[in-house]
Amino acid sequence: MMTPTPKSKGRPEALAEKVYQALKQDIFEFRLMPGDRFSENEIAERLEVSRTPVRQALFWLEREGYVEVWFRSGWQVKPFDFEYFEELYDFRTVLEREAVRRLCAMPPLACAEVLAELKRFWIDTPRPDDGRIVSAKDEAFHTTLVAAAGNQEMARVHAGLTEKIRIIRRLDFTREDRVEATYLEHAQILQAIFRQHTDEAQRILTGHIAVSKAEVRKITLHRLQQARPQPAAPEEADTIHRRG
Known part of the structure; x- marks a missing residue:
């Protein structure tokens, strides 16, 4: 599971930046694994934001080589190259x-x-x-x-x-x-x-x-799965307020 970032207010660009940082950290911490697939709606619901900042954040991550569009029907974390x-x-x-x-x-x-x-x-x-x-x-x-x-x-x-x-x-x-x-x-x-x-x-x-x-x-899939942390309890996670 992804870790939501602290509550946020401000411009849409600032919200997209927080989503971007949250997703990148999830990749670095193995909460999102290479090959994992997901939709914009799933991220928006989990982080309690609209799809607009999620989409912007994903485009930034795509440009940097962390994620890719999956057959135009969703996204996935890029497998290891x-x-x-x-x-x-x-x-x-x-x-x-x-x-x-x-x-x-x-x-x-x-x-x-x-x-x-x-x-x-x-x-x-x-x-x-x-x-x-x-x-x-x-x-x-x-x-x-x-x-x-x-x-x-x-x-x-x-x-x-x-x-x-x-x-x-x-x-x-x-x-x-x-x-x-x-x-x-x-x-x-x-x-x-x-x-x-x-x-x-x-x-x-x-x-x-x-x-x-x-x-x-x-690096093997088994080794990656061993590195994935256990999800935090719901009460321990902060969220980003839904906006837009």
Whole structure:
């Protein structure tokens, strides 16, 4: 089931944005699974809105590649396209290797300053038990590396790419061994950057991403179904007021 967003008032565009964010979050949290089919009416009734903001939100999601029209009679979450995700991982590797090269070329004090928060979490602080926290922090680790390199356009492109592979990364962090490996490898990458060892940092980073990329091919319907959370009790869910 989808999770309704908090009550909303305001312009139709603002309501469509809330529906859009709610549906995207449902996809990322596996409440809407790849291949799931649904109608605009089902979403409108569940979120207590009219079909107009639902349709607008779905068109935005379609443009971004998350959903598709199903024979003009409904919608479905796009099934996994393994080659597409692998291409995204290849592009991600190129961007992050370049970011590491730039960070290693920075003055050491400046580099230590921009990466201080990453060092605090991945090296200096004990690991949290919640894999969901580690998953979010893993994403932030890589986006911070690219942003800290100082090229805003590169960071913008990388952020968009990161969102598209988020569902894969969250599956990756349902396994304890992957959480442990992520902690170790992130610490190694940071330490190599601080030593300005470009080749070493790029080698560890490339291997780190390659393991995640290899996991893409291991995704099965059973694994996805295991990741789907149990629906919340009705009294725990907020709703969007019906409008329009």
